Amino acid sequence: MHDITLLLTLSASIWLSPFLAKILRMPTAPVEILLGSVLAYVGLIRHHEYFDLIANIGFLYLMFLAGLEVNLKQITRSPKSTLKKALLFVVALGILAGIVGVLLDFDPFIILSLPLVSIGLLASLAKTYGREAHWLQLAFMVGVLGEIISIAALTILDAASTVGFGIKLAIEMAYLLLFIVGIYLLYRLLHLLFWWYPEFKVILMPRLGTSDQDVRLAMALFFILIAVMLLLHLELALGAFIAGVAISAFFHHEKELESKLSSLGFGFLVPLFFMHVGASFDLGSLQTPAILTGALTITAVMFGIRILAAFYLRTLIDKRSALMVALALSMPLTLQVAVATIGYTTKNIDIITYYQLILASLFEVIIAMLAIKALQAKVKKQSKDT
DSSP: OHHHHHHHHHHHHHHHHHHHHHHHTOOHHHHHHHHHHHHHHTTSOOOOHHHHHHHHHHHHHHHHHHHHTOOHHHHHTSOHHHHHHHHHHHHHHHHHHHHHHHHTTOOHHHHHHTTOOOOTTHHHHHHHHOTTOHHHHHHHHHHHHHHHHHHHHHHHHHHHHHHOSSHHHHHHHHHHHHHHHHHHHHHHHHHHHHHHOTHHHHHHSOSSOSSOHHHHHHHHHHHHHHHHHHHHTOOHHHHHHHHHHHHHHHOTTOHHHHHHHHHHIIIIIHHHHHHHHHHTSOGGGGGSHHHHHHHHHHHHHHHHHHHHHGGGGTTTSOHHHHHHHHHHTSOOHHHHHHHHHHHHHTTSSOHHHHHHHHHHHHHHHHHHHHHHHHHHHHHHHHHHHO
C-alpha cells in the first residue's frame, strides 16, 4: 500500500508542480524541492529503492542536459581575455571560500562546498530565458571551468573518504587524469574524422526515419560513459556531463534532438530528482536553531563570495548581467548535496552540519532563481519603457 501511495503521489506531483509554480510565481525547480519536503514531512513520500534509483538517474540526466547546453566551439573561439576572466572568477571563489571559511571557523566540508560550481540548474535557466542570453552564455563558460574543477575535487573527496590518502588515492587520480586526456584525444580524432567524412554523421544519426536513431545514439553514449566511470570508480556526473558535451559538439545540427531529450528530462526524470532532494531534508529539523542559522550563514557566504568574484567579469558585461552570472552560479545543489552525503556517511560531519548543507542548498536555489527572475523582469520593463 505504501508503494502505491508513493507512486500516485509522485505522479500527481510531477503533473501539478508547473501549475503550483505558476500560481506561486516561482520557477518550477524550487517548487518541486519544497513540494518534496512537505510531502515527505506529512508521510506521503519516503525513500524507496526505486525512487532513489530514478532520482539518481534524474541527477545524471540533468548533468547530461547541462552538457548539451555547452557550445565548445564558442568557448574555444572566445578571446583569451574572456577565458582568463572566467578562470580568475573560479580561482577567486576558491581563495575567498578558504579565507571566509577559516575566519568563520567553518567545518572543512563546509569550506569545500563553498566554491563548488555546478551548471546542472543552468539548463533550467536556459529553458526559461533562452540560451542566447549573453549573461547565460558567459555563465555557461565560467560554469564549465568551475564544474570540471568541482567534479575533480568531489572525485578526490569521494576517493579519499573511501581509500584514504595514499597510493590508492594516487591511482584513482591517475585514472581521472588519463580519462580526461583520453577524452580530449578522442574529441580531436572524431573532429578530424567528421571533417574529412561529414557524411559519417548522417550514418550515425539519420535525419529521416522512424527509428528515433538520434535519441538512441544519445542515450547509448549517456550510459556508455556512465559505465566507463563506474569501471574507473570515478564521479558518474562527469561521464554524464561529457556525454552531453559530445552530442552538442558533433551533432549540434540536430535541433530536434535537444528538444526531445529536454522533454524527457524536464518532463519526468529531473522533477523526480528535485522532489527526492526535497524529501532528503527533514522539515522537523527546523526546530533546531543551529540548523537554520548555520544554513543562512552558509547561504549568505555562498552568494557573497560569488558576487565579489564577479568583479572580474565587469569588463565583459554590465554590472546587472555580472550579478545574474554570480546568482546563476550560486546553485551547486547537486554537488553540495553530494559533499554533505559523503561527509555524513563517512562520519566526518554530524547530522546538524549535514542538515545545514542540505538546507543551504535549497535556500540557494530558491533565492537565486527568484532574484534572477526579478532582475529579468526589471530588464524587460526598462526595455519596454525605452
